[in-house]
Amino acid sequence: MAVYTLVGAEDAAAFLEKYEVGSLRSFKGIAEGVENSNYLLETDKGHFFLTLYESRVDPDDLPFFHDLLGHLKSAECKVPAFIADREGNWLQQLCGRPACLIEFLSGVSVSQPNPQQARAVGQALGEFHLAVAAFDGQRPNSLGVSQWRALADKCGRSALEGIQTELADRVYKELDLLEKNWPDHLPLSVIHGDLFPDNVLMLGDKLSGLIDFYFACSEIRAFDIAVTHAAWSFSSDGTRYLPQIGTALFGGYDAIHGIDDETKDALPWLFRGACLRFLLTRCYDWINTPADAMVTRKDPLAFLLRLDFYSDPANVELITGRKA
Amino acid sequence: MAVYTLVGAEDAAAFLEKYEVGSLRSFKGIAEGVENSNYLLETDKGHFFLTLYESRVDPDDLPFFHDLLGHLKSAECKVPAFIADREGNWLQQLCGRPACLIEFLSGVSVSQPNPQQARAVGQALGEFHLAVAAFDGQRPNSLGVSQWRALADKCGRSALEGIQTELADRVYKELDLLEKNWPDHLPLSVIHGDLFPDNVLMLGDKLSGLIDFYFACSEIRAFDIAVTHAAWSFSSDGTRYLPQIGTALFGGYDAIHGIDDETKDALPWLFRGACLRFLLTRCYDWINTPADAMVTRKDPLAFLLRLDFYSDPANVELITGRKA
Secondary structure: OOOOOOOOHHHHHHHHOOOOOOOEEEEEEEOOOOOEEEEEEEEOOEEEEEEEEOOOOOHHHHHHHHHHHHHHHHOOOOOOOEEOOOOOOOOEEEOOEEEEEEEOOOEEOOOOOOHHHHHHHHHHHHHHHHHHOOOOOOOOOOOOHHHHHHHHHHHOHHHHHHHOOOHHHHHHHHHHHHHHHOOOOOOEEEEOOOOOHHHEEEEOOEEEEEOOOOOOEEEEHHHHHHHHHHHHOEOOOOOOEOHHHHHHHHHHHHHHOOOOHHHHHHHHHHHHHHHHHHHHHHHHHHHHOOOOOOOOOOOOHHHHHHHHHHOOHHHHHHHHOOOO | OOOOOOOOHHHHHHHHOOOOOOOEEEEEEEOOOOOEEEEEEEEOOEEEEEEEEOOOOOHHHHHHHHHHHHHHHHOOOOOOOEEOOOOOOOOEEEOOEEEEEEEOOOEEOOOOOOHHHHHHHHHHHHHHHHHHOOOOOOOOOOOOHHHHHHHHHHHOHHHHHHHOOOHHHHHHHHHHHHHHHOOOOOOEEEEOOOOOHHHEEEEOOEEEEEOOOOOOEEEEHHHHHHHHHHHHOEOOOOOOEOHHHHHHHHHHHHHHHOOOHHHHHHHHHHHHHHHHHHHHHHHHHHHHOOOOOOOOOOOOHHHHHHHHHHOOHHHHHHHHOOOO
């Protein structure tokens, strides 16, 4: 939550002159986007985002993100397109950083979704998966099942125990189970991979945008269902499952894309994997972020509680309708 | 540069319902305003700022700021007005903080002003001073000459020496001189007190807004000229005086408001006082902000260099046209 690279108004105005988007009227650094520096620009023709990519985004991945969003946009998914300048360039350098001008989408991120909104998210994820079936870009998942053990090792047993007693044992037991039972036979796809409420824009109960595709990668398609379900269907501290939200989201996806029985039968492991992925990345960030830093550390244990929930076959049966 | 209080979209939408400003379409935390949490809101009727006042702004001062901006607005100064809700309330509580909806002004803050822009700033400051002559609100200056010695003591001699050798001696010698020569006989006024380029919005060479009045207070009126001149007329590191900028700014003010000889003769001390005020507050922040904090520490020595500049009578004569 910060602006890492300070861009002067003169630099922004000169940057905009490459584009046919009007002249600068307002320019504000936005306190969102852990990975990048984001500015909201107003010109006499509309609103735009200026994103400067910081060290956590590999510039070599930018063509993948550009092509993906262009493909999704053509397929009428509600995503923000990269904007090309007069010469057709969509990737620039600004203040020493790779920088792009990106379409602005109206809408707000809800913190307490209602079932209509959850259904809309499931539908939009289904539409996204249908659209990317014809997209041939690829990007390896650097946070997939084969990386989780190394991530746990990087956290370290004692640091994990420092977060919660016996957390390390629990993590390594879960890793053993997931590595053994991971449903590698399921179809792959490009997934969003991080479709939390923060990354969805709503106008009332209507979805107006899916944003922040910087974790998009090639992965088991249904892993995206698991991530999105886990991200939306709980109180944010993970203590309460919200059945109306979970059911609406799952049903919305199923109505658009369909979920076959083979996928449903594998979902318990995908749900658990999704929880472990966010548990581990949050543990890593927790351990490596000073408590007094001006970034919000997200509580890893909120995903341990979700992991507990999905580890109970009766709970998963309520979601998928299939006996474990 | 941060958002300190996180406001959910639902809270923001409910907040807006009190007002006749349309319904929420977008809602972004803004990375500006050291003192407050600021959100930029888009509704179907326009753009607005939502400001939550954090601990550094005394809620008891808010009526002064509200009345001041209302007065300036009526006098056609380009300032953002506080917006009242349907029941006439302009001050609310949101997420446990005092919160206000404030008019959005287009424009950008320039980092390398040209003479036209500097002249516009001088003129706008002159218009502001003419307008507040008929304003009867008062607010003591908590960062005035009588507080500087205590501020230096709070920094501490050794910490000051840690910033630069012999800095403490220089500060205390300057304090002795300023306390002895301070031009208390000059007319008082409400001043802006912090009219740095950050706090001025421009559309091209035209001034579109003066913002961030949270240091506004009752003070020697011409101290505002000194602060503004020191803030605009140097390279930001303080190493180079920009004579075209300084002359344009001073001339712009003089053309609108006039600067009498008594004031011109006192300006050397006001310039030096303005430099010492920002030198001391920046030293204090420097000493009390961890080097790795995610806020930008502003270099105190940039104002020591300005102090050196204004301490040379020949330099001040170039600005005021009066022999010291």
